[in-house]
Amino acid sequence: MPELAKNESERPERYNPAQIEPKWQALWDADAALYAAEGHDSAKKKFYCLEMLPYPSGKLHMGHVRNYSIGDALARFMWMRGYNVLHPMGWDAFGLPAENAALKNNTPPKEWTLANIAAMREQMRRMGFSYDWATEVTTCLPEYYRWNQWFFLKMYERGLAFRKKSKVNWCPECQTVLANEQVIDGRCWRHEDTIVEQRDLTQWFFRITEYADELLQCLDTMDGWPEKVRTMQRNWIGRSEGTLVDFKVSESASPQVSESGEQQKITVFTTRVDTIFGATSVQLAPEHAVARALAACDLELAAEIEEMIEEQKAAREAGDVGAIEKHGVDTGRFAVNPYSGEQVPIWIANYILADYGTGAIMSVPAHDERDFEFAQKYSIPVKRVIVPANAADELPELPYTAEEGAVLAESGQWTGKSCVEAQREMAAFAKANGFGAATVTYRLKDWGVSRQRYWGTPIPMVYCENGHAAMHGSPAVEAGGVVPLPVTLLPVVLPEQIEITQQGGSPLGRVAEFVNTTCPACGGPARRETDTMDTFVDSSWYFYRYADAKDAAAPFATDKVNYWFPIDQYIGGVEHAILHLIYSRFWTKVMRDLGMIANSEPAARLFTQGMVIKDGAKMSKSKGNVVSPDDMIARYGADATRMYALFAAPPDRDLDWQEDGVAGISRFLGRVHRLATKYSEAASQQVSAPASQRSATEEKLLRALHQTIAKVTEDFSGRWHFNTSIAAVMILVNEIAGAEAAMDAGEVSPAAMGEIFRGLTLLLAPFAPFLAQELWAELGGEGAVFRAAWPEADAELARENEIEIPVQANGKLVVVVKLPAGSDEAAVKAAAMADAKVQARIEGKTVVKTIVVQGKLVNLVVK
């Protein structure tokens, strides 16, 4: 084979990513300054480009590759545009998988996690992602999580972290509590087959509801976020304006329902207080206090209530709350409508939720669909009190739920008023008379952060066994011996030597050295909190840490964060639209109120990329359709893999992974490599030729180049449709390849050659950084290609000198005529009419109208 080898070496070297990519990776790795941001005193404009940090599962998947290829292209582009770019990466490193792996492999969670991080960091380097590893953040290390504890204490001081006993979501698979946001259709977000149970537990919460209104209001002005995400967050917050109205439990029918003898009242929440004269019953949730009070002296009723509670529980666990059949029971008692003085029956119904509003409603069958249905079923009276504003209109069928264009009827002093006006006045009336008020309710609940797991941030609280509760300088001390640790005792370090078992309960509770401590207030014996924090705490503020990752004295320095924030572009999957993205908005507002930062929102712009699917389904192990990035790199190289991820679909849409497509990109890169290598000698000469002597080929190629520059530049600043940017670069390469004979014949000067190939290389740099770097060096470029200046589109060079004008007859294409660019309307019209095909088409007919759209087309209306 020596002969063959000789032949091979004489041929121009073929595109070989396996050789090019590791070479540049090593050179880039050796230069720590390459991807580093300048300090906050930089004269350049800053650009904070952020991709969502991954959970270190051990392997990158294609979703990651897509996410980071988008961010990396943007970061490199911004560098080339002269910005001071911060492009960091980190690890969302706490969480249950590490404990499961520990069980399975008998490896300590920390060891397992850190090994995964090392492997994934290596994969990212191999992909050529431009992260500044000097600012890397790993959430499971005490250098990071101590600040979770610090924030927890700050929030505790402000009453934003608190403990309460409540119904919580319990995943039997995770053996821990879940936040509401982590329960999807009654199932665990990590175990879609596992039904989440309800348990009564005392847990720590963050008072996110305190910020509900601000979280909602800011959404209106967050133009840089997708409307979809904003809508999802609005729905999740679920703000509802309405009125609270007290109905007194009627004395005549129920002399005494309260043991204290005090008269009971039922407070209902309604968004339609204007319909209250039509209320014909009051409906209570089975768990409502009054329902329980009534049941206390009525065994039959008590049994029915119990049944309803079970039914609601079962439905919630089945994730199918809407499906239970509505039914209720008449208690035989009455309540008094404070507006009309009417007595209405009190019912208990299975569809009333105890945890929304007040757990009680007024039922207005005439003007609410659900109430109407219920009233039909039990023959409860229906009373119309809302009619169309236009009295001439026929009375609409019931239930009539309109609010706009409707007025009140048979509603005392409010009769004839518009619904909207009546709502306002009636709420004010309730307040003035002490039986109610306008109010706002939210769907959003406080964020439960306690987890009965080991691998998370320890909560920095102790329970004093003396019940002691005073603490140095801290006013925030609860009764019952809950004592916050002083910040000087942070971090509370997670013990590393621990046996992971499948037993329930918090694993930390079994580590005596951890649990047993002394009360920082009285010095007496105390027990540590053994729950850990939800991992969403870690990811709620990690991107602030990047700005000052090594700070040992504070979570970060305010001036650094104020320079970098808000994040200019945040990129990640839409699956975090609610969870992470609402928690981190909350956290930002808390930090602002703590005086730590100036911004109220973390990210000016958010981009949610689509999923990567294969054969019509999301890639997953169970479907067996997972494509490994490592395989793709081995076969086609990192450049082809990441470029395909950008080419196959616009980034916001789902992407169907087709390996043939990656091969196609690889072929394209090979073509670029062949052409650039072939002409690199001529192109790297530093000569210039006068423009007046340009050959037709030069003009054509320069025109193509500058049109492509304009197109790609525009895509970066606008829609981010990199699929069309890459298509444009392909067209440019096709033009160059088509001019190969002319170039070989010497029709393109070295100066033009240099401009064309250097331009092409710079255009490729954000998408295929390795090849671009290789060619940049080959073409005589200095240093890192993505630190070279992005080319400017020259409009003069880009301009076409000939335009093609389609000529239509009645909107149908007849012919395309060619004209010199800039031809006026008359010339275009004349050229169109002079065409033989056009003549043939209009022969014997009358042209009734001629439409000429300058530079676009001609349409002849003929009859």
Next chain:
RNA sequence: GCCCGGAUGGUGAAAUCGGCAGACACAGCGGACUUAAAAUCCGCAGACCUUAACCGGUCGUGGGGGUUCAAGUCCCCCUCCGGGCACCA
């Protein structure tokens, strides 16, 4: 039920403002090169009708209506797919 997306060739897609539908690719077919294959290069390619072939014609962006000289794009109605919220009072 309510609120967002989406539906374009065999496939991924393009058409940013109402102005040539299908750019750019993939797969396919044909050719060149090769002993052969791979690789590479060149060409063809929405469907249907017509033709020996050219030429030519009709239809065509989920379905139906409309506005317009002109509609994938705007308006009305409907179907299907994906996502979010949901006995939320």
